[in-house]
Amino acid sequence: MPELVALIGTAVWLGILxxxxxxxxxxxxxxxxxIGRDVQSTKRVFLMGLLYALGRSIVxxxxxxxxxxxxVGAPGLSQFLQKYINMALGPVxxxxxMILLGLLELGGSGRVVGEGLQRRVRSWGLFxxxxxxxxxxxxxxxxxxxxxxxxxxxxxxxxxxxxxxxLVYGVGTALPVIGFALGVATGARWLxxxxxxxxxxxxxxxxxxxxxxxxxxxxxxxxxxxxL
Numbered sequence: 112m113p114e115l116v117a118l119i120g121t122a123v124w125l126g127i128l129x130x131x132x133x134x135x136x137x138x139x140x141x142x143x144x145x146i147g148r149d150v151q152s153t154k155r156v157f158l159m160g161l162l163y164a165l166g167r168s169i170v171x172x173x174x175x176x177x178x179x180x181x182x183v184g185a186p187g188l189s190q191f192l193q194k195y196i197n198m199a200l201g202p203v204x205x206x207x208x209m210i211l212l213g214l215l216e217l218g219g220s221g222r223v224v225g226e227g228l229q230r231r232v233r234s235w236g237l238f239x240x241x242x243x244x245x246x247x248x249x250x251x252x253x254x255x256x257x258x259x260x261x262x263x264x265x266x267x268x269x270x271x272x273x274x275x276x277x278l279v280y281g282v283g284t285a286l287p288v289i290g291f292a293l294g295v296a297t298g299a300r301w302l303x304x305x306x307x308x309x310x311x312x313x314x315x316x317x318x319x320x321x322x323x324x325x326x327x328x329x330x331x332x333x334x335x336x337x338x339l
Contacts, residue, residue: 126283
């Protein structure tokens with residue numbers, strides 16, 4: 112049970128880290144502007160926030176189900192992974208840490224879908240938020256791609272968890288929107304101040320997590336690769 116809690120916490124943290132990275136944060140802010148147009152209806156705003164989170168989670172669960180299922184489902188490949196996954200996880204974590212620390216950049220523009228999509232889905236009502244969640248989750252940028260494919264997927268493969276970990280990761284990526292929706296629903300006044308602090312927190316969180324990933328990755332590499 113403690114191990115499961117730790118894994119869920121790791122997946123949520125990776126999702127939060129994704130949500131406050133520049134490109135996903137911009138998409139979340141775009142989603143907030145879409146959802147916030149109905150601010151007079153607090154229940155509707157909260158429901159749209161949940162649907163947006165559901166849309167993001169659906170994408171991550173679907174991708175992970177395909178990747179984890181195909182990797183673990185093949186008997187020969189499954190045995191190979193059981194034997195070598197611990198050896199691979201160390202270098203993978205070092206790679207993810209380097210991405211978070213800005214020492215390694217992945218290709219891709221990371222451009223967020225603009226207002227045109229919002230205008231198109233506006234006529235879809237509540238389910239427009241679900242569609243935005245799906246589209247924004249598919250709009251991978253370097254940091255979000257690194258956190259999902261390089262950090263979360265290997266853990267999901269190792270644990271054989273194609274649904275639970277990607278699901279809570281998806282919720283984590285939508286937490287800013289969920290927080291906004293909850294704040295509107297409860298009449299909170301702290302939203303503006305919270306978003307003013309987001310950039311500074313995101314920068315520090317990426318550095319700390321990147322350093323932890325590198326240290327843990329080096330440790331796992333020394334244990335499983337070099338047998339120290």
